[in-house]
Amino acid sequence: MAAVYDLKQREISVKERGCFTVALSGGSLISFLGKLYEAPYDKTVDWTKWYVLWTDERAVSKSHPDSNYKLTKDNFLSKVPILNNHVYSINDNLTVEDAAMQYEFAIRQLVKARILNVSSINDCPKFDLVLLSVGSNGSVASLFPHHPALEQSDDWITYITDSSEPPPERITFTLPVINSASNVVMLASGEDKATAMHFAVDGSGEEFDASAVPACLVRPVDGKLVWFMDMLAASKLQLSG
Numbered sequence: 001m002a003a004v005y006d007l008k009q010r011e012i013s014v015k016e017r018g019c020f021t022v023a024l025s026g027g028s029l030i031s032f033l034g035k036l037y038e039a040p041y042d043k044t045v046d047w048t049k050w051y052v053l054w055t056d057e058r059a060v061s062k063s064h065p066d067s068n069y070k071l072t073k074d075n076f077l078s079k080v081p082i083l084n085n086h087v088y089s090i091n092d093n094l095t096v097e098d099a100a101m102q103y104e105f106a107i108r109q110l111v112k113a114r115i116l117n118v119s120s121i122n123d124c125p126k127f128d129l130v131l132l133s134v135g136s137n138g139s140v141a142s143l144f145p146h147h148p149a150l151e152q153s154d155d156w157i158t159y160i161t162d163s164s165e166p167p168p169e170r171i172t173f174t175l176p177v178i179n180s181a182s183n184v185v186m187l188a189s190g191e192d193k194a195t196a197m198h199f200a201v202d203g204s205g206e207e208f209d210a211s212a213v214p215a216c217l218v219r220p221v222d223g224k225l226v227w228f229m230d231m232l233a234a235s236k237l238q239l240s241g
């Protein structure tokens, strides 16, 4: 479903700007993209129009098992003819701080080249699609509960050195960039996501501290938010009738 949604949005972007910019998180999300390299999509998608970036990346070598680039390359990019120079991964020879700066610079270049749109509301890059998989703790990208990175609004890309999930050092989109996307798809599968889904989808009382569940803070300012979850992840939803 998510993969097909991805395609619908792609068609609109390619018609309008001749390219389709997508930012991927890591985790189980990548396994859901498998549909895209099966018939009929493998032949009907103009992959040359795709530009792929990551919403977050671990500060490890791109050949390291923990690398989101490696995960995506092995399970998706190696199976579709997206142009290598349209794939923007981090420079894994830099410190995490410098890698974050360099990644932001690369995104700024894409904005300058008009590959990436800019939000009319907050001058952030406006990705056509941001695909996120929600962590069992309600994290999205590498934005973790109660982490100061949630407050970051000056930078497009920030870095952390104390991730609650190993490895500790990561770069990540900041919330303003995620919330500037034209389309955000949030994926959740498995019972361990049910509590986070309850808070993120059903909302919570005023007294609830949304930074406890970063997925609650994903609210596109001028874009669509679509959830895809399995029955286990949805098992605690109390959607009003």
Ligand SMILES: O=C(O)[C@H](O)[C@@H](O)[C@H](O)[C@H](O)COP(=O)(O)O
Residues within 6 Å of the ligand: 025, 026, 027, 028, 029, 056, 057, 058, 068, 132, 133, 134, 135, 136, 139, 140, 141, 142, 165
């Ligand atoms: O680099 C990362 O750790 C991922 O980007 C992270 O945001 C992941 O997507 C979630 O933790 C969900 O992971 P699962 O879908 O595997 O539970």
